[in-house]
Every structure is written in C-alpha cells, then in structure tokens.
Amino acid sequence: MDIKKLVAEALGTFWLTFGGCGSAVIAAAFPDVGIGLLGVALAFGLTVLTMAYAVGHVSGAHFNPAVTVGLAAGGRFPSSQIIPYVVAQVIGAILAAAVLYVIASGTASFNPDGGFAANGYGEHSPGKYSLTAALIAEFLLTAAFLFIIMGATHGMAPAGFAPIAIGLALTLIHLISIPITNTSVNPARSTGPALFAGAWAMQQLWLFWLAPLLGGIAGGALYRWLSPEQPSGVIQGTPANPAVRS
Template sequence: MSKRLFAEFFGTFWLVLGGCGSAVLAAAIPTLGIGFLGVALAFGLTVLTMAYAVGYNSGAHFNPAVTVGCFAAGRFPARDVVPYIVVQVLGGIAAGGVLLIIASGKPGFDVALGFATNGYGEHSPGGFSLGAAAVTEFVLTAFFLIVILGVTPKRAPVGFAPLAIGMALTLIHLISIPVTNTSVNPARSTGVAVFQGGWALSQLWLFWVVPMLGGIVGGLAHRAFLELAPEPRENIEGTEERPR
C-alpha cells in the first residue's frame, strides 16, 4: 500500500507540475509561447507518461474524482479511497510549491494574478458564469471516468489505456480551458489555489464538489449501462460456465 500511495503522490505531482507549469512558465512567452493548445497537450502528456511509469502499481488515478468514480463503478475498494485522496492532494500542493519557487525567479512575477488556478465568473478565462462552469466540469469529469473505465478492463487491448486516457484529458482541456481553466481534478485545483491564496481559494469549493459528483455519476453510469458481464469460462468438463 505504501508504494501505491507513493505512486499516486508522484503521479499527481507530475501532473500539476507539468500541466500547471506549462501554463505558468511557457504559455504566454512572446513568439515562443505554447498557448492553450500546448497547455492542453501538456496535461495529457503528464497523465500518459505517469500512467505508463506507475500505473501498474497504483492504477494511475492522480485525481480524487477518478478515485471516487472508480469506487462508484465497483473497481476500487472503499478502504483505499481516503488514503489515495490525501496523497493526491499532498502531491498537488508539493508541485504547486515547486512551481512557485521556479516562477518566482522571474522579475515581475505575481502569484496573485492567477497561477494557473481555476475560476468562474470574472475569474473564468472567457468570463463564463458559475452555471456554465459547473456544467462543464460535471460533464467532462463524468465522461473522463467513462473513458478510463472503458479502456482499463482486462479484456481491453493491453498497453493502450494510457494513450486513450492522455488523449481524453487533452481533449477535455481543449474544450474547457476558456471556461474554467480546466480542473476535472480537485488535487490539481488545490495544488495551485493554496498558493494564490485569494479568490482561487474562495472558488475552490466548485472544483471539489462538481468534479467529485461528475466522477461518481460517470462511474455509476459505466457500471449500469456499459460494463459487460464477465466472459464465460470453461469448467473442468470443458463446457462453458456462464456467470449466474
């Protein structure tokens, strides 16, 4: 269990450092900036790379909404939910701290201006309302869970799940960066909001409540409508034994 928790810590650390780091350090550099397309790709690459690196160990959640969604889908034990969420949040905060140290090395940097935080209303990149932000985060988190659960059963093609999950997260960011700066992950939101310290903390509740609900609904929807019954197996007499 300790190695699984370390895997979740390091994976979430990498996600926040790589994704939010690309937004804070590289997105807006004149002529060389990667823009929001580059930020979206960076988030997808963080999950893809760490899913290959440690997914065999912890399942590569790196996200409290994924953990509760997998639990809702019957894929994750209740006893491990809280420990996973705790280390994910700690990993996100640790990455936020490292990012702050790096970003503070540039003259004129001001963490109060945003620091890749998530927001709605006047703090939405595109000025989207609270309602629009909530719908966006809920729907995209639910579908993220449907993708994750769909590509990770034993009968799925081996070795391709991280690619699908990374591309799904990239797509999610392409859709929602203008709306909320994209959360779908409470640990990612918390990891930078605690250092911004102002409006980001006051709006953080949305980026916990809505992605967690979206994850649960996505997990339940997959379990109810998409999960296939176990494949038949042959009994010792050579006849098919179907699940009862």
C-alpha cells in the same frame, strides 16, 4: 494500505500538477514562442500518459480524487482505500504547486495574482463564464473522463493502450474547457495552485471539488450500468489491471 501505492499516487499527481500547471504558468505566453492553449492542453495529457506507464502497475495511476471516487462508484476500486489515495494525491499536488511557485518566482515578471493556473468562474474564469456554466462543464467533462477511463481499462479493451486513450481524453477536455474554468476535472490539481493564487481561488475551490466528484461518480456509475460484466480475478483499478488517468 501499501505505502508504495500512496507514494506512486503522490508522485503521479505531483507530475500532473507540475507539468500541466507549469506549462500554463511558465510557457503558455512566453514571448514569441509561447505554447498557448493547445500546448497546455497537450501538456496535461502527456503528464497522465507518461506517469500512467511509469507507475500504473504500482497504484493504478489515478492521480485525481474524482477518478478514485468514480472508480469506486463503478465497482473498480475498494471504497476503503479512497481516503488514503485522495490524501496522497492532494499532498502531491500541493508539493508540485510549491515547487512551481519557487521556480516561477525566479523572474521579476512573475505575478501569482495573475492566476497561477488556478481554476475559477465569473470574474476569475478566463472567458468570464458564470458559476452555472462552470459547474455544468466540470461535471459533464469529469463524467465523460471517467466513462472513457472505465472503457479504456475494461478487460475487453485492447491491452496496453489505456494510457494513450486517457491522456488524449484529458487533452481534449482541456481544449474544450480552458476558456471556461482553466480546466479542473481534478480536485487535487485545483487545490495546489489555489493555495498560491490568492484568496479568490480558495473561495471558489469548493466548486472544483464538488463538480468533479459528482461527475466522477456519475461517469463511473453510468459505465457500470452500461457494461456490468467485469473480468474475473481482479478488481480493475488495482496494479494488476491499472486504471490509469488524471
């Protein structure tokens, strides 16, 4: 495994977690000029779009364990590389959450017990949605995300536009599901903030690994069935044909 790929994955996941969760923690409700739900959703999309262009040619720009597993299920990524990619992604997310915690705690009004952009269901869902609702939403939205990623990075898709399509897809996903779970669709992104948000976040973290991973597998497998023909020469999702995402 090329260490440069792992570093790129860690950096990309750091940027996604720091930029997306940072917008939620620091800027979402800032007095008078808070960016709100729309701003947070856009921030998550922009983190993927920008880092996909920056390091997509290095690692494929997964930035998300569900994406890595989903691409493997879709025949676009070697299964032997899943664990190193996932470890790098989780490390990047944890480092981002730690840096964000240090910055956010620089004001007296900071209170990590308020959620710290962690994902939750039931009493810890922004809209008090049930575990069942959270499970369905996270599974379905991650499956759709992988389906879009597979299509946007297909050899027959317009070249160079995949980061835009995928970044906008992640924005849309957040617009739909921030009220439900605070939007995960990414186990690494969920793990970083959960470590700082309190015991409840760690207790509920299992759902934000299980549902996105299963959704990623479903989305990748569905697209593989729908469009089985692959361009010759490379495995999609590698730096030669980056499958950028979050």
